[in-house]
Amino acid sequence: MTDTRATVSPVSLAAVDAPDQPTVTPELEDLYRGFEKELLVPLWTEIGDLMPPHPRSKAQPHRWEWSTLLELAGRAGDLVPVGRGGERRAIALANPSLGGKPYASPTLWAAIQYLMPGEDAPEHRHTQNAFRFVVEGEGVWTVVGQDPVPMSRGDFLPQAGWNWHAHHNAADQPMAWIDGLDIPFQYGIEGQFFEFGRDVISDAERITPERSRSQRLWGHPGIAPVSQLGSTQGSPLLCYRWEHTDRALSDQLDLEAEGYAATIERGHAAIRFTNPTNGLDVLPTIRTEFHRVASGVETAPTRETGSSVYQVFDGAGTVTVGDFTWSVTRGDLFVVPSWQPLSIRSEASASDSDSGALDLFRFSDAPIFEKLNLARTETEGTNR
Amino acid sequence: MTDTRATVSPVSLAAVDAPDQPTVTPELEDLYRGFEKELLVPLWTEIGDLMPPHPRSKAQPHRWEWSTLLELAGRAGDLVPVGRGGERRAIALANPSLGGKPYASPTLWAAIQYLMPGEDAPEHRHTQNAFRFVVEGEGVWTVVGQDPVPMSRGDFLPQAGWNWHAHHNAADQPMAWIDGLDIPFQYGIEGQFFEFGRDVISDAERITPERSRSQRLWGHPGIAPVSQLGSTQGSPLLCYRWEHTDRALSDQLDLEAEGYAATIERGHAAIRFTNPTNGLDVLPTIRTEFHRVASGVETAPTRETGSSVYQVFDGAGTVTVGDFTWSVTRGDLFVVPSWQPLSIRSEASASDSDSGALDLFRFSDAPIFEKLNLARTETEGTNR
Amino acid sequence: MTDTRATVSPVSLAAVDAPDQPTVTPELEDLYRGFEKELLVPLWTEIGDLMPPHPRSKAQPHRWEWSTLLELAGRAGDLVPVGRGGERRAIALANPSLGGKPYASPTLWAAIQYLMPGEDAPEHRHTQNAFRFVVEGEGVWTVVGQDPVPMSRGDFLPQAGWNWHAHHNAADQPMAWIDGLDIPFQYGIEGQFFEFGRDVISDAERITPERSRSQRLWGHPGIAPVSQLGSTQGSPLLCYRWEHTDRALSDQLDLEAEGYAATIERGHAAIRFTNPTNGLDVLPTIRTEFHRVASGVETAPTRETGSSVYQVFDGAGTVTVGDFTWSVTRGDLFVVPSWQPLSIRSEASASDSDSGALDLFRFSDAPIFEKLNLARTETEGTNR
Amino acid sequence: MTDTRATVSPVSLAAVDAPDQPTVTPELEDLYRGFEKELLVPLWTEIGDLMPPHPRSKAQPHRWEWSTLLELAGRAGDLVPVGRGGERRAIALANPSLGGKPYASPTLWAAIQYLMPGEDAPEHRHTQNAFRFVVEGEGVWTVVGQDPVPMSRGDFLPQAGWNWHAHHNAADQPMAWIDGLDIPFQYGIEGQFFEFGRDVISDAERITPERSRSQRLWGHPGIAPVSQLGSTQGSPLLCYRWEHTDRALSDQLDLEAEGYAATIERGHAAIRFTNPTNGLDVLPTIRTEFHRVASGVETAPTRETGSSVYQVFDGAGTVTVGDFTWSVTRGDLFVVPSWQPLSIRSEASASDSDSGALDLFRFSDAPIFEKLNLARTETEGTNR
Incomplete structure (x- = not known):
């Protein structure tokens, strides 16, 4: 397993974003001292960091x-x-x-x-x-x-x-x-x-x-107990068993093979765990999903506002997040910071007895972004 | 199987509800003819029927x-x-x-x-x-x-x-x-x-x-395909299999026996078929449920705005709707008009090999009433 | 004021819609008698009336x-x-x-x-x-x-x-x-x-x-009392004063004249009375609107599921609903049955001192149709 | 105007909250070094700060x-x-x-x-x-x-x-x-x-x-343009004029004087700026309100999750936030950190010509907390 941290140059945000500043005269210095004394900060010195053109995560893949x-x-x-x-x-x-x-x-x-x-x-x-x-x-x-x-x-x-x-x-x-x-x-x-x-x-x-x-x-x-009805912010179902998750993912890949819409892209099945009382995310602030990438498939690079953590459940493959690329295998965890593109490649199966699919559990903060009107997603085409 | 249509006297609504009418003078007769000619109808002659104190269904149990x-x-x-x-x-x-x-x-x-x-x-x-x-x-x-x-x-x-x-x-x-x-x-x-x-x-x-x-x-x-997300007015799940319905009902009665809240009243399990995209009814205008009344149990008389149709799925028992009482067995259908009280009694099991429960499928127009703020329910106490 | 009830021939629905019926044999006659005795009605004799290709209102304009x-x-x-x-x-x-x-x-x-x-x-x-x-x-x-x-x-x-x-x-x-x-x-x-x-x-x-x-x-x-917050099915605002309605309509026509999107079609301003707690209709089942049709304007024929009643508030004009055309003036009421096309023409102003607009109050059952997923609208182009 | 920063002792959170730690042995030291090397942090050393019994704001009044x-x-x-x-x-x-x-x-x-x-x-x-x-x-x-x-x-x-x-x-x-x-x-x-x-x-x-x-x-x-209907996350109304805010606040105090429910507590009127398309907050993440505290009135200390900033619009008074108390007058701004109790006292009017009310504009992050199921409010009784 190798960690190829290719060409991560620390981006000099200040150089890129800081606007031209007014010439510092004694009067301006005096004004800045006045700001400081009165617990004030001007926007024009901070805007480049505070209001960047797109999210630049403090976190690292x-x-x-x-x-x-x-x-x-x-x-x-x-x-x-x-x-x-x-x-x-x-x-x-x-x-x-x-x-x-x-x-x-x-x-x-x-x-x-x-x-x-x-x-x-x-x-x-x-x-x-x-x-x-x-x-x-x-x-x-x-x-x-x-x-x-x-x-x-x-x-x-x-x-x-x-x-x-x-x-x-x-x-x-x-x-x-x-x-x-x-x-x-x-x-x-x-x-x-x-x-x-x-x-x-x-x-x-x-x-x-x-x-x-x-x-x-x-x-x-699809069945609710009449005695317990009513939408709840958290799911009343406290365990989602593997047998159901596994079957749902297999069904998607089978349907795709039969020619029907079921996966989110070719060879990439995905399910979301949902609250049966309202069909929404199981938790008010956290989205949870399971992804299955078929053997030999590479997913299209996609970036989203908000961050995710993935855990490999089964299989092996290669994951690229922004400038980082790692080999991953069962149990490995990785983090995808806000607006960093992610692509997942499943290792082609070596043996006949193994499906070779790469199974990943994922959780993210997407409900926060969606409820507050801040969700954006961008899937790159072929230009990687 | 007997149909005991006990004491159904045709209620004279007119006698009960019609308000005192103004004395009919030649001038009033002339006015009424004017109304008729101009396609008008006064409220004061119609209000008793149009706006009754509570629903009086035109339908009959x-x-x-x-x-x-x-x-x-x-x-x-x-x-x-x-x-x-x-x-x-x-x-x-x-x-x-x-x-x-x-x-x-x-x-x-x-x-x-x-x-x-x-x-x-x-x-x-x-x-x-x-x-x-x-x-x-x-x-x-x-x-x-x-x-x-x-x-x-x-x-x-x-x-x-x-x-x-x-x-x-x-x-x-x-x-x-x-x-x-x-x-x-x-x-x-x-x-x-x-x-x-x-x-x-x-x-x-x-x-x-x-x-x-x-x-x-x-x-x-609790699992949704990510490629198909979004709330829909009708359920995208087109078949709810009996094995799941049956198990959900059994689970409720078992939980009740273990001392937990699960049934809607003692010995009366009930599930609702729901749309997995939003947890609501499977159809915009029709509610569908399955009820299991344990052997020997009689449900409390309950009336609701809106009407229901039941079909007996299994077992046998006695059903009372308003002034009507019938024996019912597998496949029998009955209708419960708006605001008519319903009570269901499951026949006590004769044999050991049989659970003796009475299983009923139900559908109703409740979503119409709920969405339009017209739903009311009343469960009678012990006074039958 | 004339009532030109042009060419209203009673449509023979039966002729149009009734499907071919099975040849009536003695056995079939016997079956039909069996149905009748058991309070049953076959679909195949009724479907043309019950399930028409589009709404055919029992009501008349x-x-x-x-x-x-x-x-x-x-x-x-x-x-x-x-x-x-x-x-x-x-x-x-x-x-x-x-x-x-x-x-x-x-x-x-x-x-x-x-x-x-x-x-x-x-x-x-x-x-x-x-x-x-x-x-x-x-x-x-x-x-x-x-x-x-x-x-x-x-x-x-x-x-x-x-x-x-x-x-x-x-x-x-x-x-x-x-x-x-x-x-x-x-x-x-x-x-x-x-x-x-x-x-x-x-x-x-x-x-x-x-x-x-x-x-x-x-x-x-846009201002809510903090002590009374919370969405309610009916509006807590019990009077919508004319001065506000009038100004809102004038503003729309002025904005249109200045080149901005504001009216629903050229020369046709429309406001909806809304519940300030949720922005929806003021009543759970009834929609209420006010329309102003500028002098000399004729609205595009439009049909909707559900029915409306209009009252002329001011001005004069001509209204066409399906096969009916009437002159209307202040206070006149007319009804538009489900799926009947409506067009309104404002009389061109005769004098300078009068705006010549035709003002109409409207109410309809649209919230019922929208909440139950049954709303449809169709606006005809130039083909009248 | 005085700033009585009474008895603000820096609370030693560590002393209060840090749980008993396991005895540090060479093996444990080695483990902790292993954690550090692998970019891991144990919960048991951090929980007191990370998961406090209630919000302790990093911000200061x-x-x-x-x-x-x-x-x-x-x-x-x-x-x-x-x-x-x-x-x-x-x-x-x-x-x-x-x-x-x-x-x-x-x-x-x-x-x-x-x-x-x-x-x-x-x-x-x-x-x-x-x-x-x-x-x-x-x-x-x-x-x-x-x-x-x-x-x-x-x-x-x-x-x-x-x-x-x-x-x-x-x-x-x-x-x-x-x-x-x-x-x-x-x-x-x-x-x-x-x-x-x-x-x-x-x-x-x-x-x-x-x-x-x-x-x-x-x-x-209460009036919406039919051409622009549909709920929007931000308000389409871009200016809420003072004349309406002022009148709404006066109306509340007048209604209270006439014996009707209108204010949020005696002598304390409050309005919320709302989005006319849905009755909710004007912005997806920010709540905005206006408060009027009648002359001589002191509001009950209240704490909420989330923070607020107030600006005095008119009048003068005294504000207490947690351990801080300030005199305030027109234009002054103050911040109320999460879960810090706030009380506002309006200065009794000195002259007859002045209402003596204290008017305050307020904005807060409450929509974030409400949408994510994290809103809590606590109003103290008489125990200050």
Whole structure:
């Protein structure tokens, strides 16, 4: 696996954007000192950075290798207890150009969480919207509002803000998964609340059902329980099982092969996880999708306002984000900053027994942009 | 099966509601003649009927027995061809107090449709919203927009207005099912359009897939194809399979037994068929639901603005609508007029091998009332 | 004023639409008798009428002359008291082809209401949505929820269902105005409720303010009272004053003259009365607009699903609806049935002192069609 | 005017919130070095700051005096030209605890803009949503989409993102006003675009009409132009005139005096500027309101998620935000950070000729919080 960081020259934004400034005379110097004293800043010295022609992300494209993450998380499992105060054994991706903060992008948090056999993570709730996605393993149940929700490879568990939740590992193996939240966004706009719940969940919640109650109420396609009707901002369905995601993606590629509109471009199937009460995103601020790129296919470079984090679920390939290109394989995570073009190439299958498709889970801050009228997308043609 | 039409006295609305009228003098008679000549009608002579204290349906509660319907439909299969012009071998329920019109209620059309082995019903489209529900049989595919959709016992197929559709019977048996439409409503407000399509569908549409393309795109719980996103007034999912409906109902009764909120009242599970693009009703004017009343349970009398038609899918029981009480069994249909109280009693199971639940499919005009701010519901307490 | 009812031949729908029927054999006759006995009706004998290629209204275009209405209403003022039971001295337009029912169209009620000096109309409420429009006169206040709302020439007063309301005439002259309601629509779908209120309003409600409280809270352009926020199905603004309507129409014609997009076609200004809480129609089922057709202008024939009633507010002209053409002048009312083309011609001004524009108030059932996905409009080009 | 910055001790968040940390062993140190090397950050060391129990704003309450701003802006008028590149002679409020950035709060930009007689500010457009509010003066027109919009004392001019706009001063006096934008918010989430327009506007746009075309189309209460219908994310009404705002506020206090619900608390009238196409906020990200606090009234301390900036329009009084209390008078601006309680006291009127009310214009980021399900408000009772 190679990291070809080709020709990334630090762009001198100041040189490009700073407008001509008025000649600095003693009077102007005096005026600027007056501004400073009175806590004022003129627009004409700042406009180039503040109001650029298009988004220039402070974040940098970056890839994290799953094997390294998992090894470090395993060591944390041995050395760091889970309990009240620290709350979770979660280790966050820190974008290389965001000052060491635990931010994958300016709006998104992505972390690997690790729970040892028999361990519990204590109950709490927060306004931050969250989800879990499982790239491998099983045996942990997330208890949301006292409803134990199973987690297995490929499962996606959204959990809207202000729901009580805890985790318990009922297996005899450690288990890792990724957490995604809007922590940086809510930190930035200063809207977040947090409360501790019970330190220990009850025995009744320590059960390990194959389906959560949320799935039994809401997990039937196009079917809503009349007793629970009404649109909710977060999805009441707390687990989207891999078997359904997988089949939906296969169906799209099959339909494409039969000559019907189903994929978003040739060889590129994509599904969105939706809230069954309104057909919208599962979380108020976070969009979640699953993409399958057929063997040998390369997607058209596309840029969007807002940032995304991807995790490779299966297969191998090459990903290009702006000036960065990486090889990726199962579990690897990478971040796509705002308005950086992304292209994904699936490695052609070597064997007959393997579909060779590249499967990727994706989450982004797109709902924020769409609700506030700031969403833009641009797909490049052949000019790369 | 008995039809106990207990104590239905024709209410003299005029006696009750007509306000005191001004004494008829020669001058007033002359005025009334002036009104008539100029195509005018005074409110004070009409208000009692036009603006009653609550809805008094022109329709009457009525039950149709499935065995009779099926027998007559079978004879029509032998005597009446299906083809362009007549369009469908459909036989509609005519409410006994709506003047012989083919209206189950003032807004709803309900018919048994019958197709012989090898027969086609020709393609057409209309603004009337429609659905099919299958109480028994299999072998017919409804071709909607050239997508063949399978029909088997328990399946529900919504089909919003202005979609091209045809049927073909690929089996060696006749097949019957029910059609529901908003024909009377659209006839009343005068908004309907109709167009003939092709007389013969192509061989490519004569296939008999287990799942339609619509199901392959939209039939995965909480999962939307990114290439097809956007809220639509009618559901893009064209078949809701019985296995999912059945499981959702069972899950509700199981959850109730475990002590959780899931049913709409004790022993009464209910699901609504919803449009996955927005979580709302599958059709702009028609609501569709499935109800399961556990063995020995009697539902609380409830009245609503708007009318409903029910078909018994399984089990047996007793239904009371206003002053009417009927025994019902598999396939029987009954209509509940606006603001008439309905109660359903499931027959206690005689055997151990049978759940004894009474399963009912229901459709109603509730979306019209909800969108126009006219929906009201009233559930009686214990006072029957 | 002439009524040129040119070439209206009764169209034989049966001849045009009835499909070929199966040959009537004894077996078929027997089957049809079976249908009848079991309260069933086959589709194939009814489809031509029930599902026509486009709406064919049961209603007929018709014009009522204001002078005649007013004269008859005045006689009713002398002969018929207003009071509890009859509720209102309202005289409704009865479409000539709707069987003598007080329906202007299959969905709309339009009536002239008349109140003598010092008279009260008692308080009541109903789910029927209503409005008043004043073509001439002043001196009556409609008391809605105990808030007296003034009525003068050109004022429009919407009043959503289920609000208590009464009228009192504080002037020394009789006053007439028109009432519009959705009585036929609610009667047809059977959703209506009605309640009597107080027989006599209090002295505090007998005041005659220049602006109602609703106008003081909501009558400022683009400005909402923070204490009353939240979208409501009916407008909280209870009076739309003529001075604003008039100015908005003048502004559109002026903007057009200056070269800007403002009118709906050349010389044809149109405003819609909207609910300030959501920008939608003022009533859940009724759309209300004001049109101004500049002197000498003829509007393009346009047809829509749904019906409208117009009242001439000022000016004179010629109106063509389907096969009917009438001269119209101040106060005249006419009805446009579903899918009938309408064209309006303003009489060229004879004098310099008069703008010569034809001003028309319009109400229709368009919100019903739009909310239920049944709205269609077609504007003819030059081919009349 | 005094600035009593009472007892603001820098809160040691670390001491309060940092959870107990695991004992640092050599293995743990090694793990932490591994995290650092791999661009990872553990949650358990950061959670106290990242996920606090409630918002703790990085911003500080602060007041800027208008007299000082105006004096500095006047000097800038003499020293700094307006032109392409610098774009505007705007001087922004820089919150004292946001590192010298031109941010009034983490999401909001507020600036005084100053234009000399005969000057133009060149045309541009940007996705940032903006408005102008005029505390004194007149003579400038903001040309939005080639439509010149007048600006006078008390007028409010919203301007949604991506509209071309320029300014021209047609008077013989300089003019100042405030600009509000969502620059910091869009900078943080990285969604902004910017484009230069024409350097010089045409003579046709240099006119000085009393009403803009937008006002002629949309400035009539509850009345929409049929040719322009459809909900828009930004208001099509580009100027909300002071006469309407003033009258709406007076009406509320009068209604309160007459005993009716109209104000948000006793003696505290408030209106919101709304988009007439949907009744919502005039801008997708910014809420704008006007408040009038009657003479001698003190408002109940209230805290909200999200931040606000206020400008005193008239009157004088005392404002308390968290631990800060200031005297304020005409033109003064102050910022209320997220979740800081605000109370406003109007100075009792000294003279008979003056109403003594304190009038304040307010803008905030509330739409962001409401659309993303993060809005919370808390009004304290008597316990201050």
